[in-house]
Amino acid sequence: MSSPLRREDVAHVAKLARLTLSDAELDQFTEQLGQVLEHALDMSSLDLENVIATAHPFGLINVVRDDVVRPSLDREAVLAEAPDTQDGRFAVPRIMGEAP
Amino acid sequence: MKTAQRIAHEVQSGLSSASAELERSLAAVRERNGELNVFLHVDHDGATGLAKSIDERVSRGEFVGPLAGVPIALKDNLCQVGIPTTCSSRILEGWHPPYNATVVDRLLSAGAVPVGKTNLDEFAMGSSTENSAFGPTRNPLDPSRVPGGSSGGSAAAVAADMTPISLGSDTGGSIRQPAALCGLVGMKPTYGLVSRYGLIAFASSLDQIGPFAKTVTDAALLLEVIAGHDPMDSTSLPEPSPTLLVHVNDGVAGRRVGLVRELVEGADDDVVDAVQRARVTLEAAGATVVEMSIPEFRLGLSAYYLIAPAEASSNLARFDGVRYGNRVDAEDVTAMMEATRTAGFGAEVKRRIMLGTYALSAGYYDAYYGQALKVRTQMIAAFHRAYQQVDLLLGATTPSVAFKFGSKTDNPMAMYLSDVFTIPSNLAGEPAVSVPFATGEEGLPIGVQLLGPGRSEARLFAAARVLEIADGRP
Numbered sequence: 314m315s316s317p318l319r320r321e322d323v324a325h326v327a328k329l330a331r332l333t334l335s336d337a338e339l340d341q342f343t344e345q346l347g348q349v350l351e352h353a354l355d356m357s358s359l360d361l362e363n364v365i366a367t368a369h370p371f372g373l374i375n376v377v378r379d380d381v382v383r384p385s386l387d388r389e390a391v392l393a394e395a396p397d398t399q400d401g402r403f404a405v406p407r408i409m410g411e412a413p
Numbered sequence: 414m415k416t417a418q419r420i421a422h423e424v425q426s427g428l429s430s431a432s433a434e435l436e437r438s439l440a441a442v443r444e445r446n447g448e449l450n451v452f453l454h455v456d457h458d459g460a461t462g463l464a465k466s467i468d469e470r471v472s473r474g475e476f477v478g479p480l481a482g483v484p485i486a487l488k489d490n491l492c493q494v495g496i497p498t499t500c501s502s503r504i505l506e507g508w509h510p511p512y513n514a515t516v517v518d519r520l521l522s523a524g525a526v527p528v529g530k531t532n533l534d535e536f537a538m539g540s541s542t543e544n545s546a547f548g549p550t551r552n553p554l555d556p557s558r559v560p561g562g563s564s565g566g567s568a569a570a571v572a573a574d575m576t577p578i579s580l581g582s583d584t585g586g587s588i589r590q591p592a593a594l595c596g597l598v599g600m601k602p603t604y605g606l607v608s609r610y611g612l613i614a615f616a617s618s619l620d621q622i623g624p625f626a627k628t629v630t631d632a633a634l635l636l637e638v639i640a641g642h643d644p645m646d647s648t649s650l651p652e653p654s655p656t657l658l659v660h661v662n663d664g665v666a667g668r669r670v671g672l673v674r675e676l677v678e679g680a681d682d683d684v685v686d687a688v689q690r691a692r693v694t695l696e697a698a699g700a701t702v703v704e705m706s707i708p709e710f711r712l713g714l715s716a717y718y719l720i721a722p723a724e725a726s727s728n729l730a731r732f733d734g735v736r737y738g739n740r741v742d743a744e745d746v747t748a749m750m751e752a753t754r755t756a757g758f759g760a761e762v763k764r765r766i767m768l769g770t771y772a773l774s775a776g777y778y779d780a781y782y783g784q785a786l787k788v789r790t791q792m793i794a795a796f797h798r799a800y801q802q803v804d805l806l807l808g809a810t811t812p813s814v815a816f817k818f819g820s821k822t823d824n825p826m827a828m829y830l831s832d833v834f835t836i837p838s839n840l841a842g843e844p845a846v847s848v849p850f851a852t853g854e855e856g857l858p859i860g861v862q863l864l865g866p867g868r869s870e871a872r873l874f875a876a877a878r879v880l881e882i883a884d885g886r887p
Contacts, residue, residue, distance in 0.1 A: 330726060330770045331733070332763055333755040341748070346768055348826045353715040356784045357792070366786035367793060369618045369648075370604050370842025376647040390511040396740035403735050405588065408746045 317354070318347040414574040417483045417631045421524070423483030427469060431482030431526060432462035437486035438528055441575045449551045451569045453489050454497045463526050465826020466486060478524030479639055486570035486579035489530035490537055491622070492611040493517045496527075500613050501545035501726035502535045504757025505738045514611020515646065516580060516622055516639045523638040528576055531566025535759045536729065537587055537615045540831040543822055544761040552595060554857060558815040561591030561831075564625070568595040571625050578635050579625045584615050585717050586810075586835025588623045589847035593810035593860020594670070598877060599625050599630040601835075603867045604842030605650035607636075608643030616724035617648075619717075619839040625846065628886065629848065629878040633657040634686035636870065652868070657661050660871040661878050666699030668876065669803040676834050676862065683853030684809045691807060691850050691861045694878065694883040703803065709788070709795035711818045713836040716788040718829055719772045719781050720840070724764075726769030764825060775866060789840050796841045800866045805876055809834050810847040810860035844870050848877035850884050 320343045327334045327342075334342065388401060397404040415423070415434075423429035439457065467482050487493065490500045492510035499505045513521075520527065534544035542550040542565030551572035552560040559570045564581025568591035571579050581588040583601035592599025598625045607622045620747060626634035634657075641654035672692055677685050692702045734740035734753030741752035754803050758766070772781040799806060811831060821828040838845040844867070846861035861880060865873045 318771070324773065326767050326771045326774065330763075331751045331754050331776065332758070332765050332766065333751055338760075338763075340769060342764060345764060346771065347766060349718055349829070350771075350781070352826060353719055353781060353785070356715050356788050357710055357843050359712070359779075359788070359799055361784060361787040362510075364787040364790050366783060367790040368786055370793065370840075371648075372488070378644065386511050391736075394511065394737050396734055396738070405735055405746045406742070406744060406749050 317350050318343055414577055414627070415586070416628055417480060417577040417626065420483045420577060421479060421481045424467065425477060427471060429482070429773055429860055431467040432461070434482050435460055435464040435484055435526055435528070438576055442528070443575050445553070445575070448556060449569055449573060450548050450568050451531055451550055451573060451575060452529045453499060453501065453532050453547055453566070455497055456527065459496070460526050460528050460624060467524055467526070478522060479634060480520065480580070481524035481728045483525050483578065484528045484576045485525045486529060486531045486567055486576040486645065487517070487527055488533055488567045488579070488581045488798040490533060490562050490578060490582060490611070490613040491517060496530060498613070499547070500528065500536045501533045501547055502757065502759065502762065503546045503739065504732050504753070508738050510611070512611060515608035515643045517611065519639050528808055531570055531579065533566055534563035535762050536613070536725070537563040537582055537584055538725070538761050538765050540586070540590055540828050541816070541821065542566065543818065544759060546759055546859040552815050554596060555815065555855070558817055558857070559594065561585040561594035561815065563809070565591050567625050568592055568599070569599055570598055571595070571627060576841070577627065578631055578638070580622055580624050581625055582612055582620055583839065584721060585839050586832040588625065589810050589835050589845060589860065589862060590831060591848070592625055592847045593858065594815040596847050596858030597625050597627060598629050598846065598881070600632055600636060600846040600870065600873070601625065601838060601844060602636060602870055603642065603844045605648050605652070606640045606655070606868070606870070608646040608649050610643055610645035614728040617728060618724060619721060625853045629874050629881050630658065630661050632659050632846070633874045645879035655868060655870060657871050657874055661874050663695060663875040664698055665695055665876050665879050668700040668805060670700050671697055671705040671799055671803035671806045672702055673710065673806050673808045674704065674706045675708065676806070679833070680809045680812040681814070683854065684811070684813060684859055687807050687851040687853065688807065688861055691880055693808070694880055698879045702807070705799065705802070707795050708836045709792050712788050713840055714829065714833050715791060715794070716785040716834070716840060717836040718768070719785040720789065722765040722769030723772045723782050726766045726770065726773065729762070729766055761825070792837055792840045796843060796866070804865070805872065806864040808862050808864070811863040814853045814859060838864055843867050844873055846873045846877050848880050850880045
């Protein structure tokens with residue numbers, strides 16, 4: 314059976330996942346991921362039409378705590394491990410283009 | 414090497430000291446870490462100070478705790494304040510957590526002495542520790558072979574007598590498989606029994622922290638210390654911590670055990686033979702063993718390799734060069750994130766992120782991720798049906814003994830098949846233990862796996878103990 318995955322699919326997914334792939338990586342990933350997806354086709358032999366999906370083994374229920382102020386992580390300690398900070402906040406390169 | 418139980422007893426009663434036990438541990442690390450690449454970081458000063466303070470508390474007559482002075486190794490995806498934590502990834506190299514994982518706090522309260530952080534497949538994605546950005550870990554029993562993975566470093570630490578116990582995490586077999594390959598007891602507890610707070614997430618609905626030890630008793634002792642409700646983990650079970658240690662010698666008399674065809678199917682002859690001998694041993698100890706088939710187990714691999722990457726692709730989105738870890742600078746924020754992730758993640762992590770992103774993307778969601786979630790429902794129902802007939806399930810942990818380096822690295826699908834027997838328990842959120850039983854090719858250890866319903870850890874340890882005794886480790 315041919316791979317269900319095309320090279321352009323892999324390139325598109327890489328963009329979504331914020332990864333840059335070389336041409337060689339694109340070829341390799343297309344083949345390797347195709348093999349995994351092909352293996353997954355064994356699931357399509359099942360009639361799962363009326364089966365309910367399970368995203369979590371015990372079913373998640375929202376857990377809330379009392380709405381009281383408690384100490385949180387020390388801001389300086391957290392920021393000390395960040396790549397770049399400014400005025401007590403995380404700093405990033407510009408997020409918008411120059412004004413026209 | 415002394416057991417953890419014995420070390421704790423000797424330290425508490427003054428027959429030994431935490432400092433002496435730590436020195437023995439550090440000497441073993443100095444001797445073999447260069448060859449085996451077990452520890453990525455050894456907290457020499459912190460552990461020395463901690464051991465000294467434990468010895469002072471003992472001399473003042475204080476009860477230190479059930480792990481008094483016991484050296485322990487931590488998988489490097491567990492956060493410990495101020496200790497480099499990398500997940501064996503370049504993207505986190507040099508990062509120091511600002512908080513402790515709940516398991517680390519519990520270990521410290523119990524008197525344990527964390528020695529350092531152990532190697533793993535990057536972000537726990539792998540079955541051989543060959544995916545670490547910092548080089549593979551070697552199997553102490555045969556350095557030409559892998560220790561298994563992803564918790565290969567934590568397994569090797571115990572197998573090489575560097576520490577008597579260690580912690581790993583198990584998402585699809587990452588404790589049980591290396592335990593089998595290194596000749597150790599390894600357990601994946603019931604989902605939610607151990608808090609995941611401070612465990613760097615791979616696949617949140619599957620991840621669970623658990624123990625490695627040379628003996629069933631030590632594994633039970635360690636799990637008892639780390640288990641229990643934690644308000645910091647919203648998936649933490651609300652019930653009180655189970656009592657395990659007092660039940661390890663309960664045996665299996667009257668237990669009904671199901672030998673599952675799909676949990677030995679395709680395994681090497683020596684592995685199948687070990688499982689058959691385990692069956693005979695359990696029967697001799699008073700259990701009734703019936704053969705059964707659970708066809709849903711065959712679909713576990715396919716479901717797992719969509720669900721786990723899907724969750725991983727979401728969890729690992731947070732590594733974008735903004736809040737922690739490394740950054741590759743670029744002119745705008747999107748380019749910076751892409752450059753950071755491209756440079757920071759290794760090939761297997763990229764593969765899984767890609768696979769997960771694809772499985773979740775528009776047009777493919779229903780066919781892949783949606784279908785996998787339905788298989789998960791079927792898997793859970795299949796376990797429930799089985800437990801109406803039997804109390805425990807029996808099978809192999811892995812299809813083969815420890816394999817050679819490089820033998821599966823070019824073929825991800827072949828590597829993924831290492832997890833075929835361990836995955837069902839993760840999908841169902843149920844506990845399973847691997848216990849060394851008999852040896853195979855070239856005298857290498859074989860792991861036999863026992864699986865049980867939620868919160869049946871005591872029952873699993875008791876059965877594992879029967880096999881351990883029969884295998885000559887009374």
